[in-house]
Amino acid sequence: MDQKYVYFFNEGNATMSELLGRKGANLAEMVNLNLPVPAGFTITTEACRRFYEEGKQIHPVISSQIEDALATLEQITGKAIGHPTRPLLVSVRSGSSISMPGMMDTILNLGMNDKTAVSLADNTGNPSFAYDSYRRFIQMFSDIVLNVDGSLFEAELTKMKERAGVVRDSDLSADQLFELVHIYKMIVAEETEEPFPEDPIEQLMLAIGAVFDSWYNQRAMIYRRIHKIPDHLGTAVTIQEMVFGNCGDTSGTGIAFSRHPSTGSPHLFGEFLLNAQGEDIVAGIRTPETLDLLKETIPRAYQKLTAVAQCLEKHYRDIQDIEFTVENNRLFLLQTRSAKRTAEAAIKVVVDMANENLISREEALMRVDPAFLCPLMQYTIDPQAELEVIGSGMGASSGAATGIITFDAEEAERLHRTGLSVILVRPETTPEDIHGMVASDGILTVRGGVTSHAAVVARDLGKPAIVGCGTFIVDLEERRLYTDTLTLNEGDVITICGSTGRVINGEAPLVPPTFSEEFRTLLMWANEVKILPVLGSVNTPKEARLARKLGAEGVGLCRTEQMFKDPHRRPVMTKMMLSRNQIERRKILNKLIPMQRKAFLGIFREMEGRPVTIRLIDPPLHEFLPNAETLTLEIERASVAGNTTEMEEKQALLERVKILHESNPAFGHRGCRLGITYPEIYECQTQAIAEAALELKKEGIFVYPRIIVPLLSDSHEMQAVRENVQNSLEQVFTLYEDRIDIPIGAFLELPRACLTADKMAAHADFFVFGTNDLTQSTYGFSRDDAEGKYLAYYLDHKILADNPFVVLDQEGVGELIKVGVTKGRLKNPDLKIGVCGDHTSEKHSVEFLQNAGLDFISCLPHKIPIARISAAQAAIKSLKRG
Ligand code: PEP
Ligand code: MG
Numbered sequence: 019m020d021q022k023y024v025y026f027f028n029e030g031n032a033t034m035s036e037l038l039g040r041k042g043a044n045l046a047e048m049v050n051l052n053l054p055v056p057a058g059f060t061i062t063t064e065a066c067r068r069f070y071e072e073g074k075q076i077h078p079v080i081s082s083q084i085e086d087a088l089a090t091l092e093q094i095t096g097k098a099i100g101h102p103t104r105p106l107l108v109s110v111r112s113g114s115s116i117s118m119p120g121m122m123d124t125i126l127n128l129g130m131n132d133k134t135a136v137s138l139a140d141n142t143g144n145p146s147f148a149y150d151s152y153r154r155f156i157q158m159f160s161d162i163v164l165n166v167d168g169s170l171f172e173a174e175l176t177k178m179k180e181r182a183g184v185v186r187d188s189d190l191s192a193d194q195l196f197e198l199v200h201i202y203k204m205i206v207a208e209e210t211e212e213p214f215p216e217d218p219i220e221q222l223m224l225a226i227g228a229v230f231d232s233w234y235n236q237r238a239m240i241y242r243r244i245h246k247i248p249d250h251l252g253t254a255v256t257i258q259e260m261v262f263g264n265c266g267d268t269s270g271t272g273i274a275f276s277r278h279p280s281t282g283s284p285h286l287f288g289e290f291l292l293n294a295q296g297e298d299i300v301a302g303i304r305t306p307e308t309l310d311l312l313k314e315t316i317p318r319a320y321q322k323l324t325a326v327a328q329c330l331e332k333h334y335r336d337i338q339d340i341e342f343t344v345e346n347n348r349l350f351l352l353q354t355r356s357a358k359r360t361a362e363a364a365i366k367v368v369v370d371m372a373n374e375n376l377i378s379r380e381e382a383l384m385r386v387d388p389a390f391l392c393p394l395m396q397y398t399i400d401p402q403a404e405l406e407v408i409g410s411g412m413g414a415s416s417g418a419a420t421g422i423i424t425f426d427a428e429e430a431e432r433l434h435r436t437g438l439s440v441i442l443v444r445p446e447t448t449p450e451d452i453h454g455m456v457a458s459d460g461i462l463t464v465r466g467g468v469t470s471h472a473a474v475v476a477r478d479l480g481k482p483a484i485v486g487c488g489t490f491i492v493d494l495e496e497r498r499l500y501t502d503t504l505t506l507n508e509g510d511v512i513t514i515c516g517s518t519g520r521v522i523n524g525e526a527p528l529v530p531p532t533f534s535e536e537f538r539t540l541l542m543w544a545n546e547v548k549i550l551p552v553l554g555s556v557n558t559p560k561e562a563r564l565a566r567k568l569g570a571e572g573v574g575l576c577r578t579e580q581m582f583k584d585p586h587r588r589p590v591m592t593k594m595m596l597s598r599n600q601i602e603r604r605k606i607l608n609k610l611i612p613m614q615r616k617a618f619l620g621i622f623r624e625m626e627g628r629p630v631t632i633r634l635i636d637p638p639l640h641e642f643l644p645n646a647e648t649l650t651l652e653i654e655r656a657s658v659a660g661n662t663t664e665m666e667e668k669q670a671l672l673e674r675v676k677i678l679h680e681s682n683p684a685f686g687h688r689g690c691r692l693g694i695t696y697p698e699i700y701e702c703q704t705q706a707i708a709e710a711a712l713e714l715k716k717e718g719i720f721v722y723p724r725i726i727v728p729l730l731s732d733s734h735e736m737q738a739v740r741e742n743v744q745n746s747l748e749q750v751f752t753l754y755e756d757r758i759d760i761p762i763g764a765f766l767e768l769p770r771a772c773l774t775a776d777k778m779a780a781h782a783d784f785f786v787f788g789t790n791d792l793t794q795s796t797y798g799f800s801r802d803d804a805e806g807k808y809l810a811y812y813l814d815h816k817i818l819a820d821n822p823f824v825v826l827d828q829e830g831v832g833e834l835i836k837v838g839v840t841k842g843r844l845k846n847p848d849l850k851i852g853v854c855g856d857h858t859s860e861k862h863s864v865e866f867l868q869n870a871g872l873d874f875i876s877c878l879p880h881k882i883p884i885a886r887i888s889a890a891q892a893a894i895k896s897l898k899r900g
Contacts, residue, residue, distance in 0.1 A: 023065040024083040026090065027058055032334075037062045039254030041113030044354050051333065053326055055351050057094045058108070058258030059087040061226065063115065066252030069230040076227055084226070085219075088257070095259050100218040103141075105134035107151070107260040109352075110225040112232060114253045117355055119474050120449050121241045122253055123162045123232040125225045126295060127155035127260060131216040135199070139192070147265040149195035150188070154295060156202040156214060159221065163228040166209045174201050186304075188264065188293045222257075229255045237449040243814065244456060244479075261350040263343040264295050268316060271296045273469045274309060274323055276331040276338045279359045279477065280416065280468065282366025282536075286327050288340075289467045296341060296352065305486045306467045312344070319349045330354050335376050336385075337367055358478050360416050361393045362534065369536040379543050380894050386540070388861050388887045393417045393480040394537065395880040397528035399515050408504055408512075409521040411462070411487025414473035419460030419482045420513040420525045423506060425497050427454020434458070441512055443499055445492050446485075447472035455479060460514045462521065464492050482516030489521070530564070533883075541569060541883055544890035547897075550868050552885045553629070553876040555854055557581055559620025565879040569886055572628035572722075573621060574876020575786065575854040578703060579637045581617050582610075588642065595642045596674050600698060607702040614703060618710035622721040629722040631786065631852075631876075632707055633765060634693055634700045634739075636728035638683035646675050684800055689729020689765075690739050700739060701746040708750035711758050726763040726786055731770045733777035740781050767791035772838035779845035786876075787835055789855030789863075793822050796831050823856060826863035836870050843871075852876060859885035865892035 030038050030046030038046065042060030049055050065080050076084075092098045097106035107129040112122035130138075130152045139148035153175075160166040175187065178198050182190055190198070206214045215221055232238060233253045242249060263271030274288035289306035291298055292315060298304045313320040323342060326349070330338045339357035343350050359367065368382035377385070396417040399405070421439035424430050427450070430442045434457035442458040444451060446465045455461055455475055461483040463472045468485060476483030490499045497508040504523075506512065513526035533541075553574030554565025558581065562573060582591035590609055597603035621630055649672045656665040680686035693700040704725065711723045727739045740762050751757040764771065764778045767788030771778060775785070794801055799809075801823055812818045826832055835853070842849045852874040857863035859881040867875060868889065877885045 020079045020083075021064070022083070023062050023068070023080045024087045025060050025062065026087065027055065027060070030060065035115045036251075037064065037254070039063060039113030039115055039256070040117050040355055041111060041353055042254045042256050043115075045256060045258070047333075048330070048351055048354060051329065053329070053351055054322075054349055056259040056261050057091055058256055059091065060113075061255040061257070063252040063254045066230045066233060066254065067250070069227070070252070074227065074231060076223060076230075081223060084222075084257075088222070091257070091259065097259075099129050099222070100131065100134060101137075102133050103137050105129055105137050107134070107138075108222070109256075109258050109260055110222070110229055111256050111258070112229045112253045113256060114233070114247075114251055116245070116247050116251070117358075118238060118241050118245075118247065119358065119478070120471050121232075121238040121452075122235070123229050124297070125155075125158050125162055125229070126297060127151045128159070128221050128225055129218040129260075130155040131218065134218075142265060144265055145192035146188075146190070146195060147262065149192055149199055150190070150264055151262065151295075153195055153198045153202055154297075156199065156206065158297070159225065160202070160206050160209075160214070162232070163224045164206060164210050166206055170205050170209070171202055174198065174205070226255050226257075229253065237452045240452050240456070258352070261343045261345040261348075261352075262295070263291070263345065264293055265345060267293055268347045269293055269343075269345050270312065270316070271298065271343045272306070272309065272312060272341075274327055274340045274342060275357050276327040276340070277357075277363070277367055277370075279337065279339070279357045279363055280414070282337075282359070282363035282370065284370055286324055289469050296343065305465055305488075306469075316344055316347055319344045319347060322349045326351065332376070335371070337363075358474055360477050361391050361480065362416055364390065365394070365540055366534065366536045369539050380547070382540065383543055383547070383887065383890045384894055386887055388859065388884045388891070390480065391884050391887065393482075394533070395531055395883070396482075397530055398517065399513065399520075399522070400527040400529045403527045405520070405526055406523040407520050408506075408523045409487055409489030409501065411464075411484040411489070411519045411521070412468050412473075413483075413515065413517045413519040414468045414470075414485045415461075415476035415481060415483040416517040417460075417480075417482035418513060418515045418517075418526070418528055420511060420528075421459045422509050422511050423462075423499060424508055425492065425494055427451040427457075429508075430454035431457040441514060443492060444472070445494070446470060447475065455481065460484075460516065462487055462512075462514055464488060464490055476516070482514055484514050484516060484519050484521060487519070487521060537883070541886055544886045545569070547893045548886060548889035549893045549896075550864065550872065550889040551874040552882055552889060553631075553852070553874050554879050554882055555876045556621065556879060558617060559624055561879055562621045562624035565882060566624055568879055568882040570625075570628075570879070570882055571874075573625055573630040573632075574852050574874060575726075576621060576630065576632045577636065578614065578633060579635050579641075581614065582642070587613060592642045592644065594699075595639050595678070596671070598674070600696070603696060604698050604702075607698055611702050611706045611709075614706035615710045615713075618707055618723075619713060622710060622714050622723065623719065625721070627720050627722075629724060631724045631726050631763070632703075633726045633728050634690075634703050634743075636689050638680065638686050638688040639678050639692075641683075643675050643678060644671065646672060646679070649675065684794065690727050690735045691729065693727070693739050693742070694735060697742050700742055704743045704746035705750055708747050708758070708760065709754075711760065712750065712754045712756055715756065715758055721758075723758070724761045724763060724784065726765050726784075727782075728765045728788070729767060729791070730764050730778065731768045733774055733781060736764050736778055736781040766838050768795050769834055772834040773841075775838040775841035776845045779842040779849055782842075782849075785838065785842050785849060785851040787838065787851070787853045787855070787872075789826060789831060789835075789853060789857045790823065792834065792855070793827065793831050793857075796827070796834060797822060825860055826857040826866055828862075828866050832866055832870070835867075835872075839871055850874075859888055861888040861891055864888035865895060868892040869896065 027049040032047035035043035038060045097104045099106045110125045135152040139145035157171040161168040270292040272290035278287040288309045290312045291306045337357040341353040372382040421441040439459045441460045463485045466485045499506045513522040551571045553572045554570030555575040556562045594606040653668045761783035763784035764782035854876045858875040858877040
């Protein structure tokens with residue numbers, strides 16, 4: 019028997035989304051729940067894969083199953099496709115197992131031709147509606163299936179409205195729409211050199227093929243790459259009897275959310291357009307009204323919708339995004355799916371649902387994607403700031419962004435590559451704009467509502483967005499945005515607030531985030547279950563305070579060199595690096611000690627009672643040296659100006675810079691190599707740490723400093739540095755006539771250090787893995803070069819599945835960590851081992867680190883909440899596995 023490629027809605031259910039796509043599976047589930055769904059069937063994702071295997075042909079077995087299903091649909095509906103008096107019209111819609119909103123194609127009103135248009139007009143007594151549906155069908159079908167440029171039709175529609183003196187499409191008369199159909203068909207004939215296909219079966223097969231084909235359109239491919247959706251899944255196609263929202267003022271179309279997708283507020287929320295078809299909302303062409311309009315105009319349908327939304331939310335135990343149509347007062351459901359939501363809403367919804375006992379606390383924690391929370395760490399506009407508000411629209415995706423405005427996706431992408439922050443401004447966005455939206459810091463559209471393409475995609479990408487900002491007119495040709503009183507040209511800077519919908523002229527001051535009560539609750543639940551302590555990687559007292567506020571259980575890494583990156587301290591550090599001998603170096607180091615002691619005092623105070631791990635100086639020399647090219651220019655300038663003293667000074671400096679120049683600084687004279695060859699540097703740092711600790715001890719403040727030695731490759735390096743550090747500590751203890759326990763640990767960030775961890779453990783009181791450098795040295799990738807040059811290609815071509823600097827490479831780097839842990843604990847079973855590096859909040863990496871037996875993770879302050887949720891998820895998973 020042939021494989022089954024077509025399923026009627028009543029043959030499926032919600033668990034079959036891999037085969038039927040999410041849309042097909044959920045339509046089936048709604049039919050099983052006896053909800054009002056127009057009849058239809060789904061062609062499987064396997065049929066899509068077969069379509070590609072057959073060289074983009076629908077195999078005869080599949081087309082015959084489609085024809086059989088169509089015959090059944092005709093029986094159920096009492097209508098027939100292309101029938102002169104009882105015409106069946108259908109929608110043809112895509113739907114993969116993972117929702118990809120608006121990325122693939124949809125065709126409505128299929129089955130329209132000259133004859134069925136007449137009978138639709140006669141049957142409904144509404145010729146305007148019949149010809150409106152027909153002209154929409156020709157436009158959609160020609161655009162998607164016949165590749166005729168959609169703007170040719172839009173231009174004719176606009177002309178017709180101008181001639182008729184009307185604003186809305188729905189105000190065109192039957193005669194005008196009839197004429198438009200004629201014009202549209204002429205466009206098709208001219209563009210394709212074939213008449214528009216009148217045979218509905220031919221239309222159907224062509225449309226199904228085109229929807230399959232849209233799986234590989236550019237926007238769908240980009241969307242899949244961003245969201246890591248595998249290419250092999252394919253799309254299903256649903257064929258469903260049309261219901262019409264455009265047949266008068268007791269009809270309409272809308273989208274309803276069982277809770278608010280931006281705020282998470284637990285009330286029905288949505289948008290509605292009277293006398294319109296679904297695509298009008300999704301495309302953002304007409305700005306819809308709220309559901310209040312439905313409540314006022316068709317109250318029974320509103321009540322039914324409220325009940326249905328509650329039923330679906332209870333059934334799926336998640337917020338639903340429901341597409342509906344009201345045809346002559348009757349409500350029909352066309353789709354339900356889990357709603358895309360902002361991070362803020364995601365948190366509120368899971369916490370509320372757990373409090374409503376709809377889901378458990380563990381489920382609430384598991385449902386939040388930690389990476390998705392980044393927008394909540396976003397800065398917002400300072401409420402105290404005086405702002406020049408120049409426009410307002412609907413806040414569609416929260417957060418604030420400042421950037422230069424640009425008017426197309428390509429330019430946004432280009433500017434982003436040059437390192438600029440960009441706000442993409444469009445009349446409305448279309449799926450073709452996806453790459454520009456990815457590259458932009460924020461999105462502003464003049465048209466569309468909060469369920470338009472721009473809004474949905476922005477929320478999905480976690481980017482601030484304002485939609486329906488009617489204050490402005492966009493002039494794409496002149497590349498400007500203007501009101502009666504103000505013009506902004508491409509390149510001008512604006513700030514947008516995606517929460518309030520305000521557009522501000524210039525750069526607005528931003529303030530750090532504050533967390534909602536629900537977020538604090540969720541983080542508290544995370545702490546109740548997580549196993550791994552989360553520490554902060556901080557370099558200043560200010561950062562330490564922020565880290566504590568965000569839940570840091572200590573400092574896992576203080577990069578001491580970072581204290582010298584501010585403009586006042588940097589010259590001292592540069593001088594130290596340029597010193598010619600120990601005497602010179604000691605002189606400058608004596609200036610550095612008080613600076614460091616002050617910083618350590620501040621950090622210790624903020625972290626009272628908690629461990630503070632301080633790394634001795636690590637960076638390559640060149641990070642603090644003057645640039646040789648700049649120096650050469652300055653020497654030339656001084657020479658031209660006849661300033662001999664300056665010229666000689668700079669020349670001497672240049673000589674020194676040349677001597678210190680390294681061919682490969684990342685593997686150069688840095689880390690413990692610097693501390694071994696210039697022991698006075700680590701001596702002074704140790705002195706500053708011990709003095710700060712003992713000062714606070716005198717005040718009765720408990721501090722737990724730990725010293726860590728960077729970039730070790732051999733245990734003898736550790737041994738040498740340890741001896742030196744211990745001597746320095748003893749000197750301070752003698753001077754203070756007091757002592758404090760300061761463990762000395764090894765920073766493992768080179769493969770050799772991991773492989774010889776047993777020997778390293780003989781001289782180290784604890785270990786910390788530095789996964790940034792360990793990734794660089796394991797792959798032999800320099801991060802800056804890799805991310806700037808070839809890594810994107812590797813990811814696009816699936817040579818690597820993930821960026822190893824973001825997601826820990828478990829096979830390679832992870833193995834080295836495991837070896838390091840095993841060997842280290844072989845020598846010292848109580849050895850405490852932590853991890854620093856940019857992987858320590860990413861959920862897969864955190865899970866791996868927990869299971870590899872690490873004792874703590876440390877990350878940048880703003881990543882701490884994300885790391886806490888990741889750690890909670892890792893703990894829940896291991897609990898489940900028992
Ligand atoms: C590391 O290498 O992982 C690390 C934390 O050190 P840095 O990022 O300072 O090189
Ligand atoms: Mg490092």
